[in-house]
Amino acid sequence: MEDDTSYTISQLAEEFGVTTRTIRFYEEKNLIHPRREGQKRIYKPADRVRLHLILRGKRIGLSLDESLEIIDLYDPSGNNKDQYLALIRKIEEKKQQLHLQLNDIEHMISDLDRVQEQCKRELNPNEAQ
Amino acid sequence: MEDDTSYTISQLAEEFGVTTRTIRFYEEKNLIHPRREGQKRIYKPADRVRLHLILRGKRIGLSLDESLEIIDLYDPSGNNKDQYLALIRKIEEKKQQLHLQLNDIEHMISDLDRVQEQCKRELNPNEAQ
DNA sequence: TTTTTAGTTGACGTTGACGTCAACGTTACT
DNA sequence: AGTAACGTTGACGTCAACGTCAACTAAAAA
Structure with a gap:
């Protein structure tokens, strides 16, 4: 039942109209955590959703930190x-x-x-x- | 019939919860154009409205330029x-x-x-x- | 008259959110 | 073996939107 679709960084960049630099930057800021295959990043649907949420946040004027806060609310980590x-x-x-x-x-x-x-x-x- | 109320920079700063630096910065960027009395700025209700619009723009994530564009739509200058x-x-x-x-x-x-x-x-x- | 209390103009510093190289590593073709 | 196409990691640059500080002026209060 698990979705094993995966995306490269440039696929996501293309889809969402951002640069790969931007996506790497989000990772650097701990907003996304793609796995690695060798040294290449591979993105799962869950990562895609996070990216989507970040960009939606941006559109309504949230900072990356604010978006992260909201995203964190989605995972009942406790x-x-x-x-x-x-x-x-x-x-x-x-x-x-x-x-x-x-x-x-x-x-x-x-x-x-x-x-x-x-x-x-x-x-x-x-x-x- | 004209409203001759006027405000100092710190009155407006206080009212809207911003610093005077911010208000001067908006002037520097041509978003507000207070008159001068000597070398002091004096703000009229119209200036106050503009400030209000700018800050509302900020809250919904507009840049200063975008807010300015919207404000300009209010004055049918042509x-x-x-x-x-x-x-x-x-x-x-x-x-x-x-x-x-x-x-x-x-x-x-x-x-x-x-x-x-x-x-x-x-x-x-x-x-x- | 000295001292607060606003206010002013620079000039430089800072932070967030990326852009822009440069130098390098894979993989996939030809 | 050479060369694209795509990816990687730094490191530094940039731009907007202010913050900070210094040096000054003007008015008002003590």
């Missing part, structure tokens, strides 16, 4: 009750942050909507608003 | 038909970008929701889900 509770709290915090960002973006969009409407009114001053 | 049409298109593009970000964030939130639910299930394995 197994006792307290750690689960702590994890749930952390996740709650992250979600709140994200909701704040959602708010900012929604405001920005509706601001732009207003400006756009104003523009259109300038163009057609005669039409009923 | 007045002919073509310029309005161009402006409307630009705004549409920005909105689309923002919708993509919205999507990323929503996905991230629902991912975290799932992880959190899974955590809770680990804690109470007996309860009906």
Whole structure:
């Protein structure tokens, strides 16, 4: 049942539109941990997912460290009750942050909507608003 | 009818939780243009709004240049038909970008929701889900 | 009048996130 | 055996977005 697909560094680079340098840099910063075959890196689906999460994080303005924090929330690396509770709290915090960002973006969009409407009114001053 | 409120640099810094250095830096980058009284900067409500927009941009991961682009969309600095049409298109593009970000964030939130639910299930394995 | 208390202008330092070589090692063809 | 094509490890460069510090000015308070 385990997926034995694997990728080279340039395959992933191509797929996600980043350079190989970038991917190696992420490894240097401990965001990804590909295995080695000889001296070459080989990437498994799990690594691909991590890369995907990092890049999604980047798109919404997270730093690499922040993305790493979120990725770490995915692996329940501890197994006792307290750690689960702590994890749930952390996740709650992250979600709140994200909701704040959602708010900012929604405001920005509706601001732009207003400006756009104003523009259109300038163009057609005669039409009923 | 004009609002003659004005602010010092440190008032704004305090209000928005940034340093005065940051605000001066934004001026150096042509994001804000306060007037001078002697050699001191004096900030008007319009400047405050610009600062607010910049910081909102930062929170959602925009660069200063990107924020500036958006801010510029607010001032219909041109007045002919073509310029309005161009402006409307630009705004549409920005909105689309923002919708993509919205999507990323929503996905991230629902991912975290799932992880959190899974955590809770680990804690109470007996309860009906 | 001296001393705080803002504020100002440089100039240089720093940090994060990579880019850009250079020098080298495999593997795969020809 | 030679030569591409792809990979590797340093090491250094770069750019944005500030931080830090020094040396100065102006106004206000003690």
